[in-house]
Amino acid sequence: xxxxxxxxxxxxxxxxxxxxxxxxxxxxxxxxxxxxxxxxxxxxxxxxxxxxxxxxxxxxxxxxxxxxxxxxxxxxxxxxxxxxxxxxxxxxxxxxxxxxxxxxxxxxxxxxxxxxxxxxxxxxxxxxxxxxxxxxxxxxxxxxxxxxxxxxxxxxxxxxxxxxxxxxxxxxxxxxxxxxxxxxxxxxxxxxxxxxxxxxxxxxxxxxxxxxxxxxxxxxxxxxxxxxxxxxxxxxxxxxxxxxxxxxxxxxxxxxxxxxxxxxxxxxxxxxxxxxxxxxxxxxxxxxxxxxxxxxxxxxxxxxxxxxxxxxxxxxxxx
Ligand SMILES: NC(=O)c1ccc[n+]([C@@H]2O[C@H](COP(=O)([O-])OP(=O)(O)OC[C@H]3O[C@@H](n4cnc5c(N)ncnc54)[C@H](O)[C@@H]3O)[C@@H](O)[C@H]2O)c1
Numbered sequence: 656x657x658x659x660x661x662x663x664x665x666x667x668x669x670x671x672x673x674x675x676x677x678x679x680x681x682x683x684x685x686x687x688x689x690x691x692x693x694x695x696x697x698x699x700x701x702x703x704x705x706x707x708x709x710x711x712x713x714x715x716x717x718x719x720x721x722x723x724x725x726x727x728x729x730x731x732x733x734x735x736x737x738x739x740x741x742x743x744x745x746x747x748x749x750x751x752x753x754x755x756x757x758x759x760x761x762x763x764x765x766x767x768x769x770x771x772x773x774x775x776x777x778x779x780x781x782x783x784x785x786x787x788x789x790x791x792x793x794x795x796x797x798x799x800x801x802x803x804x805x806x807x808x809x810x811x812x813x814x815x816x817x818x819x820x821x822x823x824x825x826x827x828x829x830x831x832x833x834x835x836x837x838x839x840x841x842x843x844x845x846x847x848x849x850x851x852x853x854x855x856x857x858x859x860x861x862x863x864x865x866x867x868x869x870x871x872x873x874x875x876x877x878x879x880x881x882x883x884x885x886x887x888x889x890x891x892x893x894x895x896x897x898x899x900x901x902x903x904x905x906x907x908x909x910x911x912x913x914x915x916x917x918x919x920x921x922x923x924x925x926x927x928x929x930x931x932x933x934x935x936x937x938x939x940x941x942x943x944x945x946x947x948x949x950x951x952x953x954x955x956x957x958x959x960x961x962x963x964x965x966x967x968x969x970x971x972x973x974x
Contacts, residue, residue, distance in 0.1 A: 656680045656718040657890070658762075660705050660753065661727030662697070663690025665835045666768065666824050666879050670724065672696050672833060673883035682718055684710065685727060694833055706749030708756060715760040722764035722890055723757055725750065728797070731841055732772065732937070735794035746797035751804060758812045764893040765816045766886055767805060769798045771875075771903065771942055773820060780909075781945035784820070784901050791937050806899070815899050817889035822875035822905030822944045824882055826965035827972035834972035835879075844876070844969050847916055851923040852973065858927060860912050862934030865941075871912035873941040875905035878959040878968070888953040900952060905944025906960035915962070922966045 657674060661667040662683030668690070671681050675697060682699035692700075699718070703710035705727055714720070728746045729735070735742040757765060772795035774786050790796045805816040825844050827834045835845050849855045863870040885904050892900060910918075920927050949955040959965075 656682055656699070656720055657722050657724060658682050658684060658714060658718075658720045659724045659726065660684045661690065661725070661768075663687055663692060663695050664726060665837065666882055667726035668694035668696065668833050669828055669879040670726070670883040670886050672828065673880060674887065677887060682714060682720070684714060689729070689837070691836060694836075696832070704749065705753045708752055711753065711756040715756060715762065720760070720762050722766065722893065723753070723762055724766045724886055724890075725753065726768045728768065730794065731837075732792050732794050733841070735797070736792050739793035742793045742797045746794075747800045747804075750801050754804060754808055758808060758814060763814045764890065765805060765814060766889050766893070767801060767816060767818050769802055769818050769820045770795065771820050771822050771905070771944065773799045773802070776939045777942070780941050781907060781943045782903065783945040784903055784948055802901070809899055815893050815897055817893055817899070818901040819882070819885060819889065820901070820903050821882060822877050822903070822942065824879055825876040826878040826880070826959065826968045828880070829968050829971070831972050835969065843874070843912065843915055844919070844966060845973070847919040847927060848923065848966075848970055848973055850927050851919060851925040851970070856928065857930045858916060859932050860916075860929050861932055861938060863931050864934070867911055867940055869911050869913045872938055873909040873911050873943065875907065875909055875943045876915075876960065876962060876965055877904055877906050877957060878965050880959045881906075881957040885949060885953065885955050888955050892953055902949040902953065903944045903946050904949060904955075905946050906957050907944055907946055908960070908962070909941060909943040910962055918962050918966050922963060922970055
């Protein structure tokens with residue numbers, strides 16, 4: 656049995672479905688603070704907090720957990736700047752309780768959802784794992800702190816970790832059963848598609864004077880199902896190699912905000928008005944992954960991250 660935290664959320668719920676389709680048994684622990692009960696597709700659901708030692712003991716006693724996949728967190732950059740207390744408590748302190756329980760119950764395989772936000776404003780693109788770590792906000796630091804905790808626990812107690820630094824997770828279950836539902840939504844593709852749905856009047860483009868070909872920021876979009884597949888490969892790696900790994904997960908393709916909006920227009924057939932506004936503080940011009948390490952060491956091959964397919968699956972899931 657795998658314990659997956661945050662399995663009522665966007666990426667976690669997709670990973671649960673993928674794991675189950677490959678024959679894995681999965682238990683989900685989620686406090687539903689940002690997730691949805693109807694996104695939990697396993698019968699083994701525990702509603703509770705990762706910082707609650709009692710519920711962790713119950714789960715670890717009721718099931719033989721071979722690995723923890725830890726997705727639960729708060730994940731909005733702007734909110735983390737306004738409320739760092741919430742982020743360090745939920746993402747770091749509560750996670751420490753979870754990792755400590757893993758140690759106490761002999762659960763030695765730990766897979767952690769980290770982020771490219773740990774790199775900050777990079778000097779060199781594409782971004783490989785040896786890029787200096789310099790988060791620009793409490794969210795990025797909260798993820799980095801957990802990475803350091805995992806490394807210290809590994810050295811002291813012999814646990815092993817796989818850290819995945821995701822780029823921009825996007826797309827949805829092609830069967831339309833699961834979808835992206837952040838509230839408030841901060842991610843570009845669902846925001847643009849909400850305009851196509853008529854739920855918003857226009858999409859704001861923050862900054863059109865960046866040093867990129869069309870002046871708007873460039874990001875690397877990776878399909879949630881490709882992320883889920885990496886988790887399965889990460890689990891196999893931990894069981895086989897019994898050593899740690901840190902891997903960037905991105906498609907290695909960069910798309911500008913304008914290119915994303917154009918693809919959304921093409922897929923939906925809607926006009927999608929855009930409004931140009933000032934740059935937001937802290938947005939790097941270009942973030943694109945170098946995922947060579949995940950490809951060579953894990954054998955990961957993103958197959959579902961063509962931008963048009965990402966938008967098609969997201970659009971289908973919203974309808
Ligand atoms: N979405 C992205 O593009 C992206 C990029 C990089 C990293 N990540 C990371 O991936 C993970 C999943 O992101 P997501 O977009 O699916 O977020 P999400 O908000 O959709 O899901 C997070 C889930 O965790 C649950 N949760 C939060 N705190 C909890 C706690 N203390 N105890 C139990 N459950 C708790 C929420 O209820 C929610 O269901 C996060 O760790 C995030 O930092 C996401």
